[in-house]
Amino acid sequence: MGLKAALKKIDQYAVTHTKPLPPLVQELVDETYKEMGRMAGMLSGPVEGSLLQMLVATVGAKRVLEIGMFTGYSALMMAAALPDDGEMVTLELSAEHAAFARGFFERSEDGRKVRLMEGPALESLKSLQGPFDLVFIDANKGGYVDYYEAALPMLSEHGLIAVDNVLWSGNVLDPKDDDAKAIVAFNDHVSRDTRVTHVMLTVRDGIMLIRRR
Numbered sequence: 078m079g080l081k082a083a084l085k086k087i088d089q090y091a092v093t094h095t096k097p098l099p100p101l102v103q104e105l106v107d108e109t110y111k112e113m114g115r116m117a118g119m120l121s122g123p124v125e126g127s128l129l130q131m132l133v134a135t136v137g138a139k140r141v142l143e144i145g146m147f148t149g150y151s152a153l154m155m156a157a158a159l160p161d162d163g164e165m166v167t168l169e170l171s172a173e174h175a176a177f178a179r180g181f182f183e184r185s186e187d188g189r190k191v192r193l194m195e196g197p198a199l200e201s202l203k204s205l206q207g208p209f210d211l212v213f214i215d216a217n218k219g220g221y222v223d224y225y226e227a228a229l230p231m232l233s234e235h236g237l238i239a240v241d242n243v244l245w246s247g248n249v250l251d252p253k254d255d256d257a258k259a260i261v262a263f264n265d266h267v268s269r270d271t272r273v274t275h276v277m278l279t280v281r282d283g284i285m286l287i288r289r290r
């Protein structure tokens with residue numbers, strides 16, 4: 078078996094040994110594939126969704142910030158681990174994605190914890206105040222450094238930043254397009270930042286976990 082095929086099988090093995098998605102979230106995923114075509118590949122997937130949920134529960138988060146929501150998958154996964162009085166603030170540029178997600182937030186018992194802010198994330202970030210216990214960065218790759226710089230001062234004392242796609246399908250090793258170059262610049266930016274400590278996980282497309290020193 079080739080390396081690519083083996084990695085795909087290992088990923089699938091991880092999925093089958095991870096808690097299944099709740100029915101409404103599974104419906105959201107299925108509907109995303111039906112309605113959004115190739116864009117559905119932006120979903121962070123069952124293992125990463127469950128990992129985010131576990132991080133929210135483990136840090137005992139009360140407030141979570143997501144930058145880049147898409148159809149609401151990761152927002153709902155994280156909201157489920159928040160206490161009843163917790164808040165999940167999620168930022169999304171696309172009106173189409175926001176409308177799709179709203180339909181599911183309205184049907185979910187965790188939806189009332191979600192505050193969806195539509196518009197460019199950098200603008201929304203200006204109107205937000207911390208502290209946030211977990212920040213998930215998953216929007217346009219060219220904005221990552223700015224999102225990180227805006228989020229870090231809003232992080233609670235023991236808060237965590239999780240950043241998606243930091244391996245960019247392996248293209249970080251030989252970055253050719255703008256997105257790959259932006260991810261490399263972001264990874265280097267964090268690696269040089271003496272304010273934080275960080276670890277890069279090879280889960281799915283790469284996740285960077287960052288906390289203050």
Ligand SMILES: C[S@@+](CC[C@H](N)C(=O)[O-])C[C@H]1O[C@@H](n2cnc3c(N)ncnc32)[C@H](O)[C@@H]1O
Binds near residue numbers: 146
């Ligand atoms: C990779 S998807 C997010 C996936 C989602 N976190 C999940 O796991 O299902 C990125 C999202 O960021 C949104 N986005 C892109 N640029 C943005 C910006 N400047 N401000 C806010 N959202 C943006 C896109 O419309 C897209 O829905």
